[in-house]
Amino acid sequence: MSVAARFGDAPGEDRGYEEIAKGVMQLWRFFAHCRQKNGPYQLARNAQGLILTMDEWFAGRATVIPQIVARANELADASAHEIPVADRTPVAFCTISELETVLVTATAASLQETVRIGSGDRAGWIFSVLHAETQAEKTCTKDYPFTEALCDLLPWYARLAELRDDGEEYSEGGAH
Incomplete structure (x- = not known):
């Protein structure tokens, strides 16, 4: 994560956000390929996307997520692969360190609920906070x-x- 992205006036212009938008588009493309049976994988009906980052791209900047999704839509529209709007599902965003924190007490159900919450209106929020708020049962600390x-x-x-x-x-x- 560059200094401009971390502290600049226009962090959304950093090339790192472009890479995140490409990641969102690639998830959508994978979902489309699975649904169209273009590969050996099948998705569950309730499959969800999660983008993992190394740095805190969204700390205090969740407002940049609509820009990332808009850019991902532009990339999907321009892609040589057909990516229907139906496959462009909301995606959650999380750092690897936050995911590690969540996995200490997560169950499959609590993780799925956290991703669902994190891909909605609260996209970009601190993932462990969202996990703590889920109603799904969690395990003892592992x-x-x-x-x-x-x-x-x-x-x-x-x-x-x-x-x-x-x-x-x-x-x-x-x-x-």
């Missing part, structure tokens, strides 16, 4: 699945454990 592998995945992580075991304190600023 443990982080890679806890046992952290030292293999992040070699420096073992040093943090050693510091704690040695009685040294660790803080955001480093070991003391």
Whole structure:
């Protein structure tokens, strides 16, 4: 996410938003291909689209979403692939970190309800807030699945454990 997109007067002009619009159009194209049986996949009748981003593209800027959807419609209209309006369903937007937060307590039903809410009038809202508001049953907090592998995945992580075991304190600023 560029500085212009993050802090500029016209963030919607950043090329990153164009990439997000392309992602929306690609979801619609996939839905159309599935419905038209142009591939091996079938969609459930209640299939929903979710765009995942690395950065907080919509934090405080949910008003840019109609511009993204309008651009996605322009791209779909210009596409060599037929993308009927019926396949241009509303799409939810979420960062990967927000999805990770949601998945700690999500069930299939609560995730589906969150995507449904997030693709409506509340598109671009913080995904974990929407999930907290769903009426669907959620699970107890799940443990982080890679806890046992952290030292293999992040070699420096073992040093943090050693510091704690040695009685040294660790803080955001480093070991003391």
